[in-house]
Amino acid sequence: MQTSHDLNQVLNTPQKKLAFFQNLVLVAAADGQLDQQESQLLLQVGNRLGLKSEEVQPIADNLAILSFIVPADGLQRTLELQTLVQMMLQDGQIDPREYGLCMEYANRIGYGKEILDDMVSQLAGGAPTGTRNPPTV
Numbered sequence: 001m002q003t004s005h006d007l008n009q010v011l012n013t014p015q016k017k018l019a020f021f022q023n024l025v026l027v028a029a030a031d032g033q034l035d036q037q038e039s040q041l042l043l044q045v046g047n048r049l050g051l052k053s054e055e056v057q058p059i060a061d062n063l064a065i066l067s068f069i070v071p072a073d074g075l076q077r078t079l080e081l082q083t084l085v086q087m088m089l090q091d092g093q094i095d096p097r098e099y100g101l102c103m104e105y106a107n108r109i110g111y112g113k114e115i116l117d118d119m120v121s122q123l124a125g126g127a128p129t130g131t132r133n134p135p136t137v
Contacts, residue, residue, distance in 0.1 A: 007020070007045075007048070007049070007079055007083070008048065008049070010073065010075055010076045010079055011049060011076070014055075016071065016076070017049045017050070017051060018051070018055060018056070018059070019069035019071065020049070020071075020076075020080055020083075021042075021045065021046060021049065021051060021056060021059065022059050022066055022069060023068050023069060023080060023084060023105070024041075024042065024045060024083060024084060024087055025042065025056075025059050025060070025063065025066075026063070026066060026067070026068065026101060027084045027087045027088055027098050027101050027102060028041075028042060028087050028090075029063055030095065030097040030098045030100075030101050031095035031097050031098055032097075035090070035091045037090040037091050037092075038087060038090045038091060040090075041086065041087055041090050042087075045083070068101075068104065068105055068108065070105070070108045070109060077109040078109075080105070081102070081105055081106055081109065081111065081116075081119065082119060082123065084101070084102050084105055085102055085116070085119050085120055085123050086123055088101075088102055088120075089120070089123055089124055094120070102116060102120075103116055
């Protein structure tokens with residue numbers, strides 16, 4: 001994962017790490033199934049963040065009542081959105097529920113559909129879809 005080093009610098013407290021992981025789990029579980037690629041990415045991220053199973057178990061146990069935790073830091077917001085999009089793309093399909101959650105997150109951090117779609121295109125291996133730069137947060 002390209003952003004792991006940056007994420008470790010940005011996610012410098014246990015609370016930030018768990019909030020980020022929760023957001024990632026929400027997108028992974030949005031389509032009602034957790035496939036092998038999504039599980040692998042969750043394990044990779046969890047390991048790189050140094051999270052232990054007893055720390056993340058409450059997330060799995062309470063998945064139905066959890067919602068996004070939007071960070072205050074602009075850089076963290078953008079890195080999280082990139083990672084959420086990577087999770088959405090993990091299984092090779094863009095499920096409408098996963099896309100909807102990514103769109104909700106993007107909107108909550110001040111990004112529109114054009115920026116999200118551009119990020120999806122780039123992370124899926126395509127060229128940028130637009131010339132617009134993301135707003136500064």
